[in-house]
Amino acid sequence: MAFTLTVNGRQMTADVPDDMPLLWVLRDVLKLHGTKYGCGIGQCRACTVHLGGEPVPACLTPVSEATRAPITTIEGLSADGTHPLQAAWREMDVPQCGYCQAGQIMAAAALLKKHPKPTDADIDAAMSPNLCRCGTYVRIRAAIHKAAGTSAA
């Protein structure tokens, strides 16, 4: 059936089964490939997007549920890559393979909305659902502090 989604400020329609996860609607139907598939069970959160401003795993969010609020993906975080987190990620040279980083940045962006000046404990709590197979955690933490203008404990 046809679903109307608001993605990155634009209305988009997808004619798909109602149990199709948002992840695959974004990737295969709307051709937004920034949101990544890693595990399909919410373990790695490479597919983190914002639904109504909250970070959710798109792999566990059926399209039927995703209609309830606006969706923001990594492609819509900023118009031109100038979100403070994107700038900090570049400055700290965070990514190795980079595959998880869209999810990491989306999780961090949701954190900074709630806690503009996060402590290390805030960062641990918000970021631990997101896996990085390359182990860039030291730099992710530093980049979040950088973007927030805070320093590590």
Add this chain to the structure above:
Amino acid sequence: MQLSRRSFLQATTLSGGGLMLGLFSASRKLTAQNAQQGPPPFDAKAFIKIAPDGTVTLVARNPEIGQGVKNMLPMLIAEELDIDWKSVKIEQADFDPKYGLQTTGGSRAASNNYMPMRQVGAAGRQMLIAAAAKRWGVPESECFAENGRVYHRPTDRSLGYGELASAAAALPVPDLKTLKLKPATSFKIIGQRTMGVDVPDIVTGKPIYSIDFTLPGMLFAVYEKCPVFGGKVKSANIDEIKQLPGIRHVFVSEGTIKLGPVLDGDPGLEPGIAIVADSWWFAQSARKKLKVEWDNGPAASQSSTGFAQRAQELSKSAPQRMLKQEGDVGSAFSNGSRVVEAAYSYPFISHAPLEPRNCNATYQNGRLEFWSNTQLPARARALVAKHLQIPEDSITIHLLRAGGSFGRGLSNDYMVETGYIAKTIGGPVKLLWSREDDMRHDYYRPGGFHFLKGAVDSSGRLVAWQNHFVSYGDGEKFSPAASISPTEFPSGFVPNYLLGASVMPLQLKTGALRAPGANAQAFVFQSFIDELAHAAGKDPVAFRRDLLNQPGEKLVAGAAKPKVENEPATTKQAAKPQAYDADRMLAVLELAAEKSGWGKRKLPAGTGMGIAFHYSFQGYFAHVAEVTVGPNNTLKVNHVWGVGDVGSQIVNPSGAEAQVQGAIMDGLSEIMGQEITLEGGAVVQSNYDKHPLLRMKNAPQIEVHFHATDHEPTGLGEPALPPLLPAICNAIFAATGKRIRELPLAKSGFSWA
């Protein structure tokens, strides 16, 4: 390393008047055979393109899997070419024999490219200077290049590279031997922290990975394989699946693999059922409705408990074969003042890169074209050609960024599957494995068992070392990545040494995982050395220092020697053992002890420090870990100090530091919970919940130091990982008195604090 004398530089004019500079070889013969055995000879390879407007594009030839090679190789060229790094464009090379050696593996990018890529840059610079001097009618010696321009010193004139490119292309190419390379003291790009070239695309979600690639009319596929390796389809509800929404093709393959007691590193096409659909979700949903009756085949009798029992039995007899014997361990054990015996084991583990295996291909008019994240395109092409009966020259491979690999992309089963499906449907397709496919059909790091006995004399020196290694294989052949080097440390450092091995047949794919061999053996040997240090009543650093000061023949694994470009693949030289440089290891050991405040800091109860070192992949590393063990064996890793010697020059300090940080995190993932087990021949674990990765809240503080020495620069993808595991285990012992002889730690009741 040196290029062979057959190499020479050649310039061609680009359409539009630019310069293209390549490194050519007088002869080219790339066959499947030498692709397997060694690097192909150099052929035409354009590394530098200078457009008339001055835009410089450099080509990175190796597959990028997150190790930063797409920065490092162009940085080497750019340094000698004298251009502004910020203005350079970088292109990923497609796979083509003309590019020479295009592999990612063995931490070899630095040693294989440090000289050749600089020579390419230096040749370009020299030609541009020559072109400018000719135009001005002045001697070349009065000119110099800087930041993309050639200057004439006496008259203060200058010309941009873009203005000179066409003229430079028409000039003779300099002899490699006459090229002047910069001294390290003049480096402006090498040695500077540079951001990964793809980072701006990564942080904005650009579709740069293999999984993101699309073609017009592309279909999406899954490939259902038997949970037991090699099992075949007896029957399945294929017709029913064909009726499901979005399904285009469903078909069964018999596969091309051959089962045996030792598998090939890359056995070919496994039997299975392909489902091809309009979207991946349709294919994956249809697959869940598959009802398959499998013929599991002979591998179904395998189990992890069975292997562990068999290993115990084998340990009670003499090893099936001796790999190395020096001195007389028997009498050393009788005369030694302290004798220690211990059995160590470690499990199979999975690569589990975050991007599951996937590949894109299209088939048209007998030609297969791939877009792939493989680490070894030459081997992939040979494998596909062999198993799908398509001539190699009808197969092309474009390289795409990999979302991690860690050695998984050395094996190309997923490319054979993709090629098979594309060939069958006659069009473009993306095969994507689910996470479950990825974890249950990996080339696993093989598990292993070591039955050790060691002795120290009354002065506390190690006098005897005996290891009965029980591994997988058949007769004299080990399963892939399940072998041991007879020269592995402490071979050569202990007067009485015995290494024997016994093997068990295995019908499961195994392969190289980041620092293969070393990632398991360092845990065993550096832990047992710690046991012996304590038996000798010595400080773990002091005991290791004494050990490294032992005289004797010191050789390391033959694989340590880098393969030299253009060296005939058949030369025995490639397998010649290298000397173990104990002085280099001593220096990193001392530096790790110094930086961590070893023996100088008062630690609270329940907190301890552990040290370990290991040589692998040409790199010397020592790590110190500080851990706190709380009630119920909750483990917190407070701090890790990582110290390495990888030669004279770090090319990109940001990337280098990242590799060490990442290797430490990777080791922590492995040590706590990762284990692949077999029941009824099938892999039990299928996702990250059962084969976990480290999470941020458990990540320690990490301090990285490089100790520069006057040796050729070598790689960093692997050598920083192995000593992490024993450093943690030794720290746990220091904190609790509990000796860890089996991994993962979760098996001994540990969990993250």
